[in-house]
Amino acid sequence: MLQLNLLTKLAAQLSGEIVSRNRKKFDFKGNNMTEDRTAIVTGGGQGIGRTIILDLASKGVNVVAADINLDGVNQVSSEAEGLGVRAMALQVDISDAESVQAMVNAVSDEFDRVDYLVNNAGITRDSLLVRMDDEAWQAVIDVNLTGAYLCSKAVVRLMMKKRFGRIVNISSVVAVMGNAGQTNYAASKAGMIGFTKSLAREVAPRNITVNVVAPGFIQTAMTDALGEKAREDLVALIPSQRLGTPEDVAASVGFLLSDEASYITGQVLHVNGGMYM
Numbered sequence: 001m002l003q004l005n006l007l008t009k010l011a012a013q014l015s016g017e018i019v020s021r022n023r024k025k026f027d028f029k030g031n032n033m034t035e036d037r038t039a040i041v042t043g044g045g046q047g048i049g050r051t052i053i054l055d056l057a058s059k060g061v062n063v064v065a066a067d068i069n070l071d072g073v074n075q076v077s078s079e080a081e082g083l084g085v086r087a088m089a090l091q092v093d094i095s096d097a098e099s100v101q102a103m104v105n106a107v108s109d110e111f112d113r114v115d116y117l118v119n120n121a122g123i124t125r126d127s128l129l130v131r132m133d134d135e136a137w138q139a140v141i142d143v144n145l146t147g148a149y150l151c152s153k154a155v156v157r158l159m160m161k162k163r164f165g166r167i168v169n170i171s172s173v174v175a176v177m178g179n180a181g182q183t184n185y186a187a188s189k190a191g192m193i194g195f196t197k198s199l200a201r202e203v204a205p206r207n208i209t210v211n212v213v214a215p216g217f218i219q220t221a222m223t224d225a226l227g228e229k230a231r232e233d234l235v236a237l238i239p240s241q242r243l244g245t246p247e248d249v250a251a252s253v254g255f256l257l258s259d260e261a262s263y264i265t266g267q268v269l270h271v272n273g274g275m276y277m
């Protein structure tokens, strides 16, 4: 009996070794899981989305860079392949249900799974409310909020079948602080928070988490376009006395997608240097 126990232990140790030998150097797959995982990142052609894709690829996750512009996603997917994972570049308009379904079908055909969705694509059409035209209101709601709804709806069925999934929605500090000139953008980003909390409650029993990352002001093409004075005024509002980087955001997204975050759902992770507490 004692011998049998020893043999069983030895066999378990050996199979553990085989599992760990099969793992990639940067293992993102948690305990006892060797299958490749796949992430869709919308707006993945530039800025924060691009950095999230390369961060996930460096951790061994297969990535789908989806964006309305093909140039950026072609470039980022070949950079991701250079990191040793499978990558796909797709053109999508996240505000269009057919386009979103075509994206998810293409990913499902290629990878047979969607483990992670990062709803990152977003736009601004800033204007004071009294001057805002209806088109600017609707465009921002359609892309930022309806886009997150359409993409989540299209992947969540696949995740439910696999009984695993992680969704991270990229909101903004203005969702909780407000910002003059951004009623449309703030409404869309605040809507994402309510959407996230409600969906998180619906899918938690299926081992699917849904969370928000809410960046403050991040150094991207958008903030590069600001003049020196506007940038100084901005930094003065931030206790950390600097703009955030796309890497700061990608690190938080990576954490919420990881197996270590499996008991965190319906939360808003603020990444803003203390600008909002």
Ligand code: NAP
Residues within 6 Å of the ligand: 042, 043, 044, 045, 046, 047, 048, 049, 066, 067, 068, 069, 072, 092, 093, 094, 095, 119, 120, 121, 122, 123, 143, 147, 170, 171, 172, 173, 214, 215, 216, 217, 218, 219, 220, 221, 222, 223
């Ligand atoms: P970005 O550089 O403008 O990248 C967003 C990408 O999404 C662009 O390639 C954009 O294409 C694409 N996109 C726009 N509409 C789309 C659609 N309908 N379907 C698919 N893709 C579409 O933005 P970012 O600064 O990296 O920001 C990423 C996310 O973080 C956004 O949701 C933004 O609201 C949020 N955020 C950013 C900051 C910041 O300081 N940068 C702060 C807080 C929150 P086009 O270039 O053609 O529009």
